[in-house]
Amino acid sequence: xxxHDVRQQNEARSLLNRRxxxxxxxxxxxxxxxxxxxxxxxxxxxxxxxxxxxSTGKKQQVRYLSWWFDExxxxxxxxxxxxxxxxxxxxxxxxxxxxxxxxxTTKTIVGAQSGQLDGDIIMATxxxxxxxxxxxxxxxxxxxxxxxxxxxxxxxxxxxxxxxNLYGLDMVTVAFGILYNQQRYEEANITPAKTPDEWVExxxxxxxxxxxxxxxFATHLVSEASDFWFQLxxxxxxxxxxxxEGKTPLLTSDPIIKGLKLFKQMYDVAMPQGxxxxxxxxxxxTGAVAQGLYVSAAVGAFTKDAPELYPLLRSAPIPxxxxxSIARIHPMMINKDSSVIEEALEFVTYMYKPDNYRRMVEGCxxxxxxxPSAARQEYLDNLEWxxxxxxxxxxxxxxxxxxxxxxxxxxxxxxxxxxFADVLNAGKSVEDAMEVAQKQAEExxxxxx
Amino acid sequence: xxxLAGASGRAGRPNQSETSPRAxxxxxxxxxxxxxxIVLYEGLLIVYPIAQGIYGSFTRIxxxxxxxxxxxxxxNYERMFxxxxxxxxxxxxxxxxxxxxxxxxxxxxxxxxxxxRPFHFRPVARGMLMMPWAIxxxxxxxxxxxxLSPQFGVVNIxxxxxxxxxxxxxxLQVPELAMGWMVLISSWKAFPFYSLVILAALQAIPQxxxxxxxxxxxxxxxxxxxxxxxxxxxxxxxxxxxxxxxxFKQFTIIFLMTxxxxxxxxxxxxxxxxxxxxxxxxxxxxxxxxVAGFVVSLVVAFxxxxxxxxxxxxxx
Numbered sequence: 001x002x003x004h005d006v007r008q009q010n011e012a013r014s015l016l017n018r019r020x021x022x023x024x025x026x027x028x029x030x031x032x033x034x035x036x037x038x039x040x041x042x043x044x045x046x047x048x049x050x051x052x053x054x055s056t057g058k059k060q061q062v063r064y065l066s067w068w069f070d071e072x073x074x075x076x077x078x079x080x081x082x083x084x085x086x087x088x089x090x091x092x093x094x095x096x097x098x099x100x101x102x103x104x105t106t107k108t109i110v111g112a113q114s115g116q117l118d119g120d121i122i123m124a125t126x127x128x129x130x131x132x133x134x135x136x137x138x139x140x141x142x143x144x145x146x147x148x149x150x151x152x153x154x155x156x157x158x159x160x161x162x163x164x165n166l167y168g169l170d171m172v173t174v175a176f177g178i179l180y181n182q183q184r185y186e187e188a189n190i191t192p193a194k195t196p197d198e199w200v201e202x203x204x205x206x207x208x209x210x211x212x213x214x215x216x217f218a219t220h221l222v223s224e225a226s227d228f229w230f231q232l233x234x235x236x237x238x239x240x241x242x243x244x245e246g247k248t249p250l251l252t253s254d255p256i257i258k259g260l261k262l263f264k265q266m267y268d269v270a271m272p273q274g275x276x277x278x279x280x281x282x283x284x285x286t287g288a289v290a291q292g293l294y295v296s297a298a299v300g301a302f303t304k305d306a307p308e309l310y311p312l313l314r315s316a317p318i319p320x321x322x323x324x325s326i327a328r329i330h331p332m333m334i335n336k337d338s339s340v341i342e343e344a345l346e347f348v349t350y351m352y353k354p355d356n357y358r359r360m361v362e363g364c365x366x367x368x369x370x371x372p373s374a375a376r377q378e379y380l381d382n383l384e385w386x387x388x389x390x391x392x393x394x395x396x397x398x399x400x401x402x403x404x405x406x407x408x409x410x411x412x413x414x415x416x417x418x419x420f421a422d423v424l425n426a427g428k429s430v431e432d433a434m435e436v437a438q439k440q441a442e443e444x445x446x447x448x449x
Numbered sequence: 450x451x452x453l454a455g456a457s458g459r460a461g462r463p464n465q466s467e468t469s470p471r472a473x474x475x476x477x478x479x480x481x482x483x484x485x486x487i488v489l490y491e492g493l494l495i496v497y498p499i500a501q502g503i504y505g506s507f508t509r510i511x512x513x514x515x516x517x518x519x520x521x522x523x524x525n526y527e528r529m530f531x532x533x534x535x536x537x538x539x540x541x542x543x544x545x546x547x548x549x550x551x552x553x554x555x556x557x558x559x560x561x562x563x564x565x566r567p568f569h570f571r572p573v574a575r576g577m578l579m580m581p582w583a584i585x586x587x588x589x590x591x592x593x594x595x596x597l598s599p600q601f602g603v604v605n606i607x608x609x610x611x612x613x614x615x616x617x618x619x620x621l622q623v624p625e626l627a628m629g630w631m632v633l634i635s636s637w638k639a640f641p642f643y644s645l646v647i648l649a650a651l652q653a654i655p656q657x658x659x660x661x662x663x664x665x666x667x668x669x670x671x672x673x674x675x676x677x678x679x680x681x682x683x684x685x686x687x688x689x690x691x692x693x694x695x696x697f698k699q700f701t702i703i704f705l706m707t708x709x710x711x712x713x714x715x716x717x718x719x720x721x722x723x724x725x726x727x728x729x730x731x732x733x734x735x736x737x738x739x740v741a742g743f744v745v746s747l748v749v750a751f752x753x754x755x756x757x758x759x760x761x762x763x764x765x
Contacts, residue, residue, distance in 0.1 A: 106727045113510075113732075209616065212600060223708030225728055274599040274622045283600070411729045418713070425622050425711035447731070448511065 059086075059093035062343045065119035067101040072301035074172075077363030085350050092343045094121070102226045104128075105410060112137055120338040121347060124168060126328045126398045127409030129160055133167045134407060139334040139341055140165035144349045154370045156329045159399045168331025169352055170370035171360070174295035175327040176234045177389035178316040181309065184213075184290035192316035196238045196262050199319045203270035206290040215270030217280040217289045218263070222421045227277050229413030232420065233326060234293055235259040236401055240322040244403035244412070249441035251416065251434045260430045264423055285309055291316070295328070296390050300365025315389025327368060327395035367391075405441075408448050415440045499743070505736035518733075525737035534713070535721075535738070542697065542717040542745075545632060549696035550689055553636040557643030557688070562677075564644070565651045582641035586701040593634055594706060597621055624714030627707050631715050634706070635699050643688050650684040651677070683760065690753040697746065718742045 064082070069075045075098075082094050097119065099107060105128050111118045117137050124132060132138055142165060145153065160168040178199075180192070188206050193199035203215030219227040236243055239262075241255025250256060267273065272283060283289040285306035302310045318325055332351070334344045350356060358374040367383065367390055369375040380386060398406055405412040419437035422428040506525050508518040529535050564575055581589070596602050597620040605617040621627045658676050667675065678685075700719045703709065709716030709724060716724075722742060726735035 109730060110727070221708070222710035223704070223706065225708060272600055274619045276594065279598060279600060408730070411731070414724070414728045418710075421710050422712045425619075426624065428712075444729075447509075 059089070059091055060340050060343050062092060062094045062121060062338075062340050062347060063119045064094050064096050064121040064347070065099060066096070066123040067099055067104045068123070069096050069098040072304040074297065074300065074364040076304075077360060080363070081351065081356070081360060085347055088350075089346075092340075092346055094347050102224070105226070108132070116337050117335045120335055120340050120344045122333045122335055123171065124331050124333055126159075126330065127406055129168050129329075129331050129333065130399070131407050132333065133160065133162050137336055138167040139336050139338075139345070140167060141169055141334065141345075141348060142166050143345065144169060144352050147349050148352050148354065150352065150354070150371055152371060152373050154372065156327070156370070156397060157331075159329075159397065160331055168333045169348060170329045171332045171351070172297055172330045172364060172366050173327050173368040173370065174297035174330070174366075175368060175390055175393065175395055176237075176293055176295055176325045177318070177393070178291055179294040179299060179385065179389065180291035180314055180316055181284070181287055181289075182312045182314045184287060185314075188290075193319040194317070196320055200262070200265050200269060203266055203291070207270045212272075212288055214272045214283065214289045215291065216266050217271055217275065217284060217292045218266070219277045219280065220267060220271070220421075220424055221274075221276055222418060224277050225414060225417060226410070228417045229410070231293060232263070232417060233398065233401065233413065235263050237318075237322070237324050237326065237396075238262055238320040240320070240324065242401045242403070243416070244401075244405045244441070246403045247405075247445040248403070249405070249412070249438055249445065251438040251441060252431070257430050257434060260420060260423065260434065263420075264430065267424055287312075296367050297364065299385055303365065311384075313385045315385050315387070317388040318393055322394070323392075324394045324396055326401065327397060329370075329397065368395075405445075408444065411444055411448075412441060415444065502736045502739055502743075505733055506740050508733050510732045511730075521733070525734050528734060529737050529741065535741075537713060538716055538718050538721045539741075539745075541628075541713070541715065545628070545635075545699070545715070545717055546693055546696045548632040549635050549639070549699070550692045552632055553640045553692055553696075554643055554685070554688060556636060556640040558647055558685075560640065560644040561647035561651055564648055578644060579641045581638050584638075586638065587705070589634070589638060590702055590705040593630075597630065621707055622711050624711050627711055628714050631703055631707065634702055635696060638702070639692065639695060643692065646684060646688060647681060650681040654680045686756055687753075690749060690756075693749050694746065697742075697749070718745070 066078070069079060079096060082096050086093050105125060108117065108122065108124075108128060109131065112132065112135055117132070122132075145151075145166070154170065154173075156170060156173065157166060157168070160166060178192075184206060185191070190202050190205060193202045206215030207213060218231045221228060233243070236256055236259050239255035239258040241253055241259060242250060243256065244250055272280065272289065275283065280289060280292070284292055285302070287309065299313065302313060317323075332348055334341060334348065338344055351360060352371075354371055354374045357371055358369075358376065361369060361374070362376070362379050365383070367380065367386055398409065402409060402412060415437050419433040419440070420430075423430050423433045505518070507520060507522060509521045509524070510518045560578060564571065564578065568574075596604050599605070599617045599619055599622075602617070602620070604620070608614050608618050618626065620630055654677065658680075659672055662672055662676060697717075698719055699717065700723070703715050703717060703720055704723065707715045709720040718738065719742065722735050722738045725731050725738055729735075
């Protein structure tokens with residue numbers, strides 16, 4: 001073979017390789033492009049809702065999204081129920097997935113906007129629920145009540161209905177109350193306050209900043225936006241106010257201004273200023289903070305997180321005339337686009353059997369029963385911290401206090417907290433800050449109307 | 450020799466197959482085919498989202514709503530330019546960026562000069578110098594949150610040594626202090642990278658220049674200003690641009706430590722964009738803010754290209 005022949009062969013091989021390479025690369029890129037541009041394999045909602053899962057010998061997985069699987073005894077209780085359910089099933093497996101609370105709403109709303117909710121079973125906050133119902137993203141759950149013969153469902157569920165259908169079932173209602181460390185009260189020889197002014201006095205008396213002792217803690221950092229608004233929403237209660245009525249924000253109304261001034265007073269005289277939420281929680285566990293506005297659902301967590309503190313916990317009576325406080329309903333819902341709707345319904349039905357529901361509420365140490373007939377008086381009597389702060393209180397819901405902003409609760413709350421932070425840190429008056437907030441909230445109302 | 454001659458002869462005289470129309474076409478198309486994958490990548494994952502973002506800034510989008518996006522023209526931009534909060538955010542962004550550039554590069558230059566001198570355990574010290582840069586941002590934030598805690602923070606012990614300080618300062622609750630700490634922490638995190646790059650530039654300066662200058666009687670300050678700085682000038686210019694870009698897009702440290710507060714004192718444009726999109730769910734306005742941020746980044750990049758072009762011209 002001559003040099004020329006060898007060279008020609010090499011050239012041919014080289015050209016062939018390059019051509020092959022280019023052809024293959026183009027083909028791969030084309031396939032990739034087609035795959036990227038092709039519509040996502042969205043499950044057919046109709047067939048999904050109609051057809052039960054086909055038995056293939058492998059269990060159908062149901063993804064259950066919530067923020068509470070690592071929350072002390074609540075997480076433990078739910079994980080136990082999931083295991084119990086899975087063991088009783090041959091074809092269904094519920095898979096719990098935890099998402100931190102601070103990210104939960106954002107993740108869900110953004111998921112909804114992208115056209116499909118994530119997960120099959122979804123827990124919702126009182127503010128997220130109406131948003132999802134309004135956007136037609138859920139499956140009606142009336143069948144669960146029928147299957148379990150439930151006839152005494154709490155009226156709080158009225159807000160979860162649309163065109164006669166029920167779209168959510170409450171799994172925990174949390175109520176705000178003042179929880180205090182009995183030992184700290186006794187050391188300072190203090191009795192619970194009966195008015196907002198007395199409450200400030202009591203909190204100040206429990207505070208000694210040099211010894212790192214504080215009378216009260218509430219989240220107050222804008223870097224913890226969800227927690228800050230979650231707690232601040234209660235501060236319309238002391239003077240019997242509401243944050244908004246319909247589409248009209250009431251941020252400059254007298255009860256709101258007075259309520260926020262009360263928060264500022266407490267911040268000045270009794271709070272560990274600048275402490276973030278985990279620090280505040282830790283300070284309460286160690287007894288350095290004497291009291292806080294806690295939701296009933298958080299109390300059970302202390303049995304695990306702070307077993308020495310738990311026996312010392314007591315609740316104070318609501319120190320304002322109206323005796324009103326906020327109760328927040330957290331419904332379980334099913335994604336309309338799920339491919340395992342029947343399986344998901346099976347789990348919700350299981351959890352809402354009156355006996356299971358009661359065991360779940362007691363396991364989480366909750367105190368408000370969505371099925372009143374499921375409550376056991378003996379259980380409630382054993383909770384020393386229950387009375388008087390979490391019993392006999394007149395409860396209102398977020399739907400009652402933020403009007404139509406319940407559909408845009410987070411945006412509304414963000415306006416309030418960012419402006420109120422100017423009061424806490426920049427020396428602005430409550431009136432001036434809320435005047436700005438009022439205008440921003442009015443703009444929000446205009447934008448969302 | 451004959452082989453070489455033959456080879457050069459072959460190279461200089463293309464054979465028939467290389468001059469055929471098919472071969473010419475192939476040669477013409479080859480560069481395009483080679484850049485195709487990167488063009489596809491850039492197009493799908495960078496240009497398309499940017500274009501979508503720009504389009505989104507001309508619409509009104511309500512998250513989790515059944516309503517489709519509505520075309521609103523320049524409304525979002527009109528709102529942005531008439532919003533005093535936007536101008537405050539731009540001011541805060543520029544202030545933060547400028548301060549980080551000054552602090553991080555000054556410390557980077559100082560440590561590079563220090564590490565350019567021989568001393569015992571220099572390799573170990575150099576390794577330790579890189580630690581702040583190597584640690585991920587989230588643990589850094591957690592460490593500094595504890596250091597600055599008004600209740601437990603160790604920095605309070607030092608603060609209390611100062612005259613007139615009787616209470617633990619609210620490090621992240623006072624606007625001026627919060628901004629100061631954001632600049633310090635961001636600079637602390639970034640300076641090792643700048644230091645390393647400057648050190649490499651310093652080591653490329655010929656020692657003869659210093660020796661000649663010393664013979665001519667130059668003092669250390671004159672050596673620094675007349676030899677060192679001009680020799681690393683190009684590197685410093687590049688680092689200024691890089692530092693501007695890095696600090697402009699700083700998100701994790703600010704967001705996790707202050708969330709843009711207190712009172713918006715540390716709210717840079719990226720924090721504002723995030724808050725607008727994912728706290729206020731005002732998605733279309735957030736895209737308009739994003740476009741504004743994009744334009745500012747383009748200006749910085751353009752400035753860098755201009756600077757490079759000028760240098761090339763000078764060199765020519």
